[in-house]
């Protein structure tokens with residue numbers, strides 16, 4: 510029996526995929542798996558029993574990934590599963606900003622009498638512009654950035670993208686007519702709208718700062734559906750004050766933006782559609798089950814993808830280890846010393862970490878195996 514703990518509400522379309530070998534609750538003690546969305550896990554004690562964490566979504570900055578790697582906890586996310594939902598809200602944000610929709614609605618709601626006459630007399634204060642022909646800069650051409658770029662182009666915008674680490678898949682999916690910029694600083698001065706779609710990491714912290722604002726056109730509109738810390742709060746507030754930035758559309762409101770007329774604040778709704786929540790939950794649950802039952806890893810952010818398919822051998826050994834020379838030789842040598850015959854093996858690495866799946870056609874003493882494999886470089890050993 511596997512124990513799964515959920516830290517956020519996860520769509521039933523995902524949870525119903527767990528077989529009767531699983532119990533699901535919000536109790537993390539003794540859990541082998543944790544499923545979550547944006548709940549912050551940084552100050553949470555990780556139970557010794559924990560084998561995997563699945564983030565039903567894209568960003569993993571709410572999870573202590575480095576600590577998990579050290580403890581041999583595999584962290585999954587669900588790449589692309591909520592990208593369409595975010596794309597649609599980004600387009601909404603662009604259009605809301607172009608047509609002054611939120612301030613116009615707020616004004617309309619204050620009207621008490623003679624409404625149609627007052628509307629016709631005063632509507633010109635909210636006249637906007639069309640986005641057709643305007644230039645949109647897309648920073649980060651991953652799952653969301655590519656969808657936003659292609660969709661904005663189809664609405665008549667000229668799109669310039671920037672992503673120094675663009676994947677082959679993104680390059681393949683990106684419309685041929687999207688201009689790709691060599692650097693962020695070359696993109697910024699050309700844009701009427703700039704939308705950010707990079708993960709929050711040490712090197713994207715305050716990526717958009719005073720220096721970057723100084724490169725932008727006066728009256729630019731900035732959209733942030735990625736993470737608040739990617740845009741310096743002090744610098745965006747100053748840019749709104751001076752008029753450098755005409756509108757800031759953010760999915761991550763803070764107190765300072767709520768009282769700012771030039772900020773369009775959305776309560777982190779980018780991924781909050783039925784379809785996206787179901788997609789993310791299904792993917793997260795499937796990845797979690799495949800790891801717990803078969804040891805296979807798909808879409809982990811800390812360990813490599815590695816699979817031996819559905820486990821049909823007598824036993825499967827799963828070894829999480831450091832990616833250092835001679836590890837595979839050490840592992841197979843120890844198995845040979847224990848007179849264990851290997852029927853299949855897969856070994857993959859990612860950065861400083863590696864993973865080895867080994868099918869064996871004999872019984873194995875799990876305690877003795879773990880003792881024998883308790884050598885430098887091995888993080889954890891599991892017999893499935």
Ligand SMILES: NC(=O)c1ccc[n+]([C@@H]2O[C@H](COP(=O)([O-])OP(=O)(O)OC[C@H]3O[C@@H](n4cnc5c(N)ncnc54)[C@H](O)[C@@H]3O)[C@@H](O)[C@H]2O)c1
Nearest residue numbers: 567568649650651652653672674706707708734735779780
């Ligand atoms: N508002 C929401 O509800 C919502 C929903 C999904 C994702 N997000 C956020 O959006 C982020 C992106 O999501 P995604 O699904 O597109 O992820 P993704 O991994 O598919 O794409 C991220 C892209 O950013 C690029 N990148 C990394 N550093 C960069 C840099 N310094 N400059 C330019 N490009 C850089 C990467 O190469 C990658 O192509 C997530 O990490 C998350 O923080 C928010």
Ligand SMILES: O=C(O)[C@H](O)COP(=O)(O)O
Nearest residue numbers: 546547566567568780781
């Ligand atoms: O990174 C993500 O996937 C988004 O920020 C969505 O977060 P949520 O699942 O809490 O809506």
